[in-house]
Each structure stands twice: as structure tokens, then as C-alpha cells.
Amino acid sequence: MTTSIQENTQQIHLSHKTPWLTLKHVQQAAKYLFLSACGLFMVFPFLWMFFGSLKTNDEIFSNPLELLPQHFHWYNFVETMQSAPFGLYIFNSFEVALFTTLLVLANSSLFAYALTRFTFRGKTAMFSLVMASYMLPAAVTYVPSYIVLAKLDLLDTHAGLILSNAASVFGVFYLRQVFLKIHPSLIEAARIDGASELKILWAIVLPQCKAALTTLGLITFITNYNSYMWPSLVINTADKNLIATGIRQFFIAQGNYGLNWSHIMAASTIAVVPLLILFMISQKIILSGIADNGIKE
Amino acid sequence: MLSVNNKMRQYWQLFFFLSPLLLPLLLFWVLPFICSIYISFTDWDYISPTYDWVGMDNYRYMLDDSQFLQALNNTLVFSLAVVIPTVAIGLGFALLLQKRFAGSSFFRAIIFSPWITPTVAVSIVWSWVFDSKHGLANELLGLIGVPSVSWFEHGNTAMFVVVLVTIWQAVGWTMLFFISALNKIPSSIYEASLIDGCSAWTRFLKITLPLVSPTTFFLLIVNIINAIQAFDQFQILTQGGPGGETRTLLYWFYQLAFQQYDMGSATATAVIIFLITALLTSLNVWIGKRWVYY
Numbered sequence: 001m002t003t004s005i006q007e008n009t010q011q012i013h014l015s016h017k018t019p020w021l022t023l024k025h026v027q028q029a030a031k032y033l034f035l036s037a038c039g040l041f042m043v044f045p046f047l048w049m050f051f052g053s054l055k056t057n058d059e060i061f062s063n064p065l066e067l068l069p070q071h072f073h074w075y076n077f078v079e080t081m082q083s084a085p086f087g088l089y090i091f092n093s094f095e096v097a098l099f100t101t102l103l104v105l106a107n108s109s110l111f112a113y114a115l116t117r118f119t120f121r122g123k124t125a126m127f128s129l130v131m132a133s134y135m136l137p138a139a140v141t142y143v144p145s146y147i148v149l150a151k152l153d154l155l156d157t158h159a160g161l162i163l164s165n166a167a168s169v170f171g172v173f174y175l176r177q178v179f180l181k182i183h184p185s186l187i188e189a190a191r192i193d194g195a196s197e198l199k200i201l202w203a204i205v206l207p208q209c210k211a212a213l214t215t216l217g218l219i220t221f222i223t224n225y226n227s228y229m230w231p232s233l234v235i236n237t238a239d240k241n242l243i244a245t246g247i248r249q250f251f252i253a254q255g256n257y258g259l260n261w262s263h264i265m266a267a268s269t270i271a272v273v274p275l276l277i278l279f280m281i282s283q284k285i286i287l288s289g290i291a292d293n294g295i296k297e
Numbered sequence: 298m299l300s301v302n303n304k305m306r307q308y309w310q311l312f313f314f315l316s317p318l319l320l321p322l323l324l325f326w327v328l329p330f331i332c333s334i335y336i337s338f339t340d341w342d343y344i345s346p347t348y349d350w351v352g353m354d355n356y357r358y359m360l361d362d363s364q365f366l367q368a369l370n371n372t373l374v375f376s377l378a379v380v381i382p383t384v385a386i387g388l389g390f391a392l393l394l395q396k397r398f399a400g401s402s403f404f405r406a407i408i409f410s411p412w413i414t415p416t417v418a419v420s421i422v423w424s425w426v427f428d429s430k431h432g433l434a435n436e437l438l439g440l441i442g443v444p445s446v447s448w449f450e451h452g453n454t455a456m457f458v459v460v461l462v463t464i465w466q467a468v469g470w471t472m473l474f475f476i477s478a479l480n481k482i483p484s485s486i487y488e489a490s491l492i493d494g495c496s497a498w499t500r501f502l503k504i505t506l507p508l509v510s511p512t513t514f515f516l517l518i519v520n521i522i523n524a525i526q527a528f529d530q531f532q533i534l535t536q537g538g539p540g541g542e543t544r545t546l547l548y549w550f551y552q553l554a555f556q557q558y559d560m561g562s563a564t565a566t567a568v569i570i571f572l573i574t575a576l577l578t579s580l581n582v583w584i585g586k587r588w589v590y591y
Contacts (some may be wrong), residue, residue, distance in 0.1 A: 113314060147332075148324055228416065228417050229529065272414045
């Protein structure tokens with residue numbers, strides 16, 4: 001008797017619980033399925049680009065629906081690298097993006113430190129000036145900036161690009177917010193010990209903001225590496241092109257446009273891969289940096 | 298004497314901290330902005346050293362210029378077509394990926410990845426997908442019996458492609474913002490609603506949506522501002538064509554300034570872009586000040 005009752009209750013218990021579990025499982029499975037479908041859509045252009053770069057053009061035109069190439073034509077990359085100096089373009093982009101990033105990190109830190117730790121006349125005006133520049137679309141400045149570069153004899157130079165991108169209003173804005181969170185007692189203590197302001201910034205403030213500096217650095221680097229419109233206006237010499245301008249030239253070149261998809265895809269892959277690798281290494285920092293601090297682009 | 302020295306030292310220090318940023322800021326943002334406004338009242342053609350002051354002519358001419366009005370309309374259509382799906386899809390992804398579970402960071406990274414890649418390069422890939430003769434899109438449509446579309450030869454379909462590419466790139470970034478907003482909602486509110494026996498749908502409508510509304514509004518505005526400044530994907534995919542049907546204000550500015558060298562009209566167009574952006578930003582600040590839940 002007792003056992004049957006126990007079995008009964010167990011059955012009731014099970015029958016009560018089983019559908020719950022399955023519903024949850026089905027929901028879970030549906031969620032993963034849906035996310036996988038969306039994820040596939042998001043990365044599909046990258047896959048399509050990469051496999052396209054390993055096909056022959058004949059294959060592309062005869063089997064346009066095939067994702068995987070019949071043979072992996074790695075030689076496409078060699079031919080693409082030979083037909084335009086993509087290595088040089090990537091080097092140029094790295095150089096410009098790296099120096100711009102270093103400058104932005106340095107001058108935004110200095111400026112944000114002055115805004116948060118100094119008292120001086122015109123401080124509010126200074127901050128308003130930065131705030132106001134925040135809403136300025138870059139296009140409004142292009143024509144006169146171009147003339148300024150011409151006057152400085154910096155047209156068609158990487159130095160001109162670096163200098164003209166060196167003021168990051170966003171950088172000031174972001175670092176100011178981070179610096180405000182640092183407890184002033186540490187800074188006061190260092191001041192009493194007679195440390196110079198620069199020393200305090202370097203030895204006390206910056207080490208506490210490594211995550212923020214890394215996020216700012218990565219975002220500045222990526223934006224400058226990818227930038228196209230302004231560099232395409234400033235740079236005229238082919239050898240000085242950044243990667244975005246370089247692949248655009250290759251894309252519209254005679255005999256390529258709409259015909260030579262395999263080599264165009266190889267060129268796009270060459271442009272995209274360094275950034276995807278950088279992102280794979282740093283994705284944790286970038287994703288949490290944006291999600292935790294609420295960064296504007 | 299000591300205090301004068303001290304004062305000098307302080308000025309030098311201030312100069313040292315402020316000038317590395319102020320120099321490029323003044324040289325490439327503030328000064329050019331003022332110059333742009335000035336040039337917009339002239340008929341300067343870039344090549345000749347002289348120019349005439351034409352007053353409001355460049356602005357007055359705009360109102361009768363069908364190309365400007367078309368560009369203004371295209372900018373509006375493009376912004377709305379990009380922003381509404383971007384924010385809606387971004388919120389959807391954020392709700393799905395807000396809580397940590399096995400694979401959540403992987404999906405976040407995947408959805409965000411288009412943002413970090415060069416717009417020029419990925420637009421080239423999309424231009425192949427939508428190629429009229431051998432593009433994947435037409436081949437897939439062919440499978441279900443739809444005749445192939447010449448995507449870039451009609452205004453609507455060309456705009457659709459650019460909108461799609463822009464949403465694809467912007468959605469991950471919007472999602473991350475929503476995740477940060479969702480994580481700030483105190484869990485006590487949800488617990489209370491669970492005790493009250495609210496359904497998931499009511500919980501979403503009555504708790505989640507109102508509480509993320511300031512973020513939603515912020516993202517709407519910022520995405521509109523970004524859409525107004527979109528250039529790379531237009532340059533690769535449509536060059537403003539066909540017949541100017543995908544030409545936005547920014548693209549029109551580019552053509553006036555760097556193809557027609559009509560600097561007066563170009564800078565006047567840029568000033569209009571600035572005014573629209575400034576209006577949206579002020580709206581953002583104004584609403585942000587009086588509409589914060591947490």
C-alpha cells in the first residue's frame with residue numbers, strides 16, 4: 001500500500017514536473033536556434049567573402065550558390081598582393097591609427113586631468129567648448145580643414161592625417177568621467193608629498209584607469225584604421241593610401257569591377273582580417289568597456 | 298616675488314596640460330567651423346583666389362534646388378529606415394543576451410563584429426551579394442521563383458541595400474548599450490512583479506520598456522546622427538545613384554565640394570547638416586535631463 005502511494009505521488013510529482021522541464025528545454029533550444037540563425041546572418045558576409053576569395057572567377061560565375069570552393073585557391077592572395085601594394089596600405093593604416101591613438105590618449109588624459117583636478121578661470125567655458133565640438137559633424141569642418149592642411153604644407157602626408165585627427169572630443173569626455181570617480185584623497189596625499197601634477201597623473205591616476213584607457217585606445221585605433229572619407233580627400237599619392245582607400249581603388253579598377261570578384265574578395269579579406277584578429281584578442285575589453293560605461297561611438 | 302613666480306608656474310602648467318588637445322581642436326574643429334559658416338555666404342570656387350560675398354543666396358537657392366530637397370528627403374527616409382529597425386533589433390538581442398549563459402559572450406561578439414570591420418571592405422562584399430547578374434541575393438530569389446532584381450538600378454531597392462548594410466553594422470553596438478541599461482534595472486522590481494503574478498509580456502511592457510526608455514531615446518538620436526553622417530557605404534554601393542535617389546545631404550555636400558568645387562553651396566549644405574545635428578543633440582540633452590528613471 002505504502003509503496004503504491006509513494007509511487008503514485010512520485011508519478012504525480014513527475015507528471016507535474018516533466019512538462020515544465022520540457023517546456024523550458026524547448027524554450028532554451030528555440031533561443032539557441034534563433035540566436036544561431038541571427039549569428040549566422042551576422043557573420044555570413046565574412047564567410048562569403050573568405051570562401052569567395054578562394055574560388056576562381058569561373059567557379060563564382062558558374063556555381064553562384066556554392067559556399068565552399070571546389071579547391072582552395074590560396075594563390076588568389078598572392079596574385080592580389082602582387083597587383084596592388086596591400087601590405088603597404090595596411091602598414092600605412094596601422095601607422096596612422098597607432099600614432100593618432102597615442103596622441104589622443106596623451107592629450108585627452110592631460111586635458112581631462114586639468115578639467116577634473118585644477119581650478120582655473122574659464123574652466124567651464126573650456127568644457128563647454130569641448131561639449132559643443134561633440135555635436136559638430138566632421139563634414140562641416142572638411143573644406144577649411146583641407147585648406148589648413150594645405151597652408152601647413154601637410155596635404156598628402158600621414159603627419160597631416162594624424163594631426164587633424166588628434167583632437168578626440170569623445171576621449172576628453174570619456175576620461176573626464178572616469179577621472180571624476182577616482183578618490184581625491186590619493187591625489188591630495190601625493191600633492192602634500194610634493195609630487196608634480198604630471199607625476200600624479202602618470203603614477204597615480206592613469207594606473208587606476210587601465211581598462212578605460214585600453215577601451216579608448218582600441219576604439220580610437222579601430223575608428224582611424226577604418227576611416228575612409230577624410231583620408232581619401234587628404235591623400236593623393238597611391239603609395240600613401242590607407243587600406244580603405246586602397247581597396248576601393250582596387251574595387252573600381254578597370255577589369256576588376258563586377259568581373260574579378262575572387263581577387264576583390266581576397267583584397268577585402270586582407271583588409272578585414274587584421275581587425276577581426278584584433279577583435280578576437282580584445283573583445284572582452286571592448287564589449288565590457290562599451291556595455292559597462294555606455295560609450296558613444 | 299615668490300607668488301608671482303608661482304603664478305607663472307601655474308600658467309605654464311595649465312598651458313602644458315591644455316594645449317596638446319586645444320591646438321588640434323582649434324585648428325581642425327573650431328576654426329574650420331567658423332570658416333565654413335563664413336564661406337557659406339560667399340561664391341568661392343576653390344580655384345580662384347577671389348570671391349564675392351553673396352549673403353543668404355546659397356541658402357535661399359537651396360529652397361528651390363530640387364537636388365537639395367531630394368537629398369534632404371533621402372536623408373530623412375534613410376535615417377528613419379535605419380534607426381527604427383536598429384533600435385528594435387538591438388533591444389531584442391539585448392533582451393536575449395542580457396543574462397549570462399553558456400555562449401552568451403560568443404553571440405554578443407558575433408553580433409558586434411560587423412561594427413569593428415572597415416565599412417568600405419564589408420560594403421564591397423555586400424555589393425557582390427546584391428550584384429544583379431551573379432549576386433547571391435538574386436540566386437536565392439531565383440530558387441523560390443522570384444525574377445532577379447537589378448538592385449542598384451532602382452532608387453527603392455538601392456536604398457534598401459544601403460539601409461540593410463547600415464543596420465547590419467550598427468545593431469551590435471546598439472545591443473551593447475541596451476544590455477548596460479537592462480543590467481541597471483534593480484532586480485527587486487522584477488521580484489515584486491513575480492510575486493504579483495505578472496506575465497512575461499506585461500513585465501516587458503510595464504517594467505522593462507519604461508525603464509529603458511531614456512536609453513532608447515538616446516540610441517534613437519545617436520543612431521540618427523550617425524545615419525546622417527553615413528558616407529562610406531553610399532560611396533561603395535550607389536554613389537548617390539540612380540539619378541540621385543540615394544543621395545543624402547552628406548553625399549550632396551561631398552559632390553558639391555570635391556567634385557564641383559562649389560564651396561559656397563557645399564559649406565551651406567554642411568551648415569544645414571550641422572543645424573539638424575545640433576537640434577537633435579539639444580533634444581537629447583533636454584529630454585535626458587528630465588526623463589531619467591534611475
